[in-house]
Amino acid sequence: MNRTYELMFIVRPDMAEEDLDKLISTLETAVSATAGTVRSVERMGKRRLAYTVRRFHDGVYVLLTVEGGGGLIHELERRLRVTEPVLKFLTVRIDEEQKRLDKIKKIRDARKKAVPAPAATPEGGETTAVTA
Amino acid sequence: MAEETRATTAPTAEPAAPSEGHSHRPGPRGPRPGGGPGGPREGGRKYFRRKKVCKFCVEKIESINYKDVRLLAQFVAESGKIVPRRLTGVCTPHQRRLSSAIKQARNIALLPFAGRAN
Numbered sequence: 001m002n003r004t005y006e007l008m009f010i011v012r013p014d015m016a017e018e019d020l021d022k023l024i025s026t027l028e029t030a031v032s033a034t035a036g037t038v039r040s041v042e043r044m045g046k047r048r049l050a051y052t053v054r055r056f057h058d059g060v061y062v063l064l065t066v067e068g069g070g071g072l073i074h075e076l077e078r079r080l081r082v083t084e085p086v087l088k089f090l091t092v093r094i095d096e097e098q099k100r101l102d103k104i105k106k107i108r109d110a111r112k113k114a115v116p117a118p119a120a121t122p123e124g125g126e127t128t129a130v131t132a
Numbered sequence: 133m134a135e136e137t138r139a140t141t142a143p144t145a146e147p148a149a150p151s152e153g154h155s156h157r158p159g160p161r162g163p164r165p166g167g168g169p170g171g172p173r174e175g176g177r178k179y180f181r182r183k184k185v186c187k188f189c190v191e192k193i194e195s196i197n198y199k200d201v202r203l204l205a206q207f208v209a210e211s212g213k214i215v216p217r218r219l220t221g222v223c224t225p226h227q228r229r230l231s232s233a234i235k236q237a238r239n240i241a242l243l244p245f246a247g248r249a250n
Contacts, residue, residue, distance in 0.1 A: 008199075008240055010240065010241065047242075049241040050238070050241045050242055050243050050244040050245075051241060051244050051245060051247075053241055059241065063199075087241075088239075088240055088241060089240075090198075090236060090239050090240040092198070092236060097195070101194055101195055104194055105194075
């Protein structure tokens, strides 16, 4: 079962850079241990929170894109939950949405191609008419 | 008085809105694509209402993502509430995606549940 998920989590702003590196690498090893793959890790940096969370006004956002099954997500969420500096996390499944977007894009591209094609054929007909 | 209504643009048209008998409150700052919501456009007695259009359909925005705070913030009132469809003109399928995206963004502290983001 291969699905794509996006895991966004917030760690406290006073967390040391090395600790964050360590946390991310442990998550990565957890992913590979559960037969999943890490697509990308994006550090979105420090951001102001929309509301206070555990008396913090800021947080460091990290976005992790992984491929794998539900068991993997279960494991990752458990790890995030027990990791003390993690303030919040959110997991979103993105493969179906991506599929929908690809489909729309395909239809749009096809339509774009279809529009110039009929315009070209009358021209061709005209030229033949002129030559005849 | 009549001149005032004629000269109105979006912000000044706002106070006139509740008097139409609609139940919406004047509070939320609605992102209205295409100017005033139902404000009187012409000096005549009849109200001319500009047809509201769905921003997502017009601009062909397909993905409504919870990370896109700038986009979502246009559809959140200052109180933090999701602005209803009847004020924004967003079509039903897009409003559905929009509201779920806003709720996701709230969960990860990108948007406030209530009140302004501080």
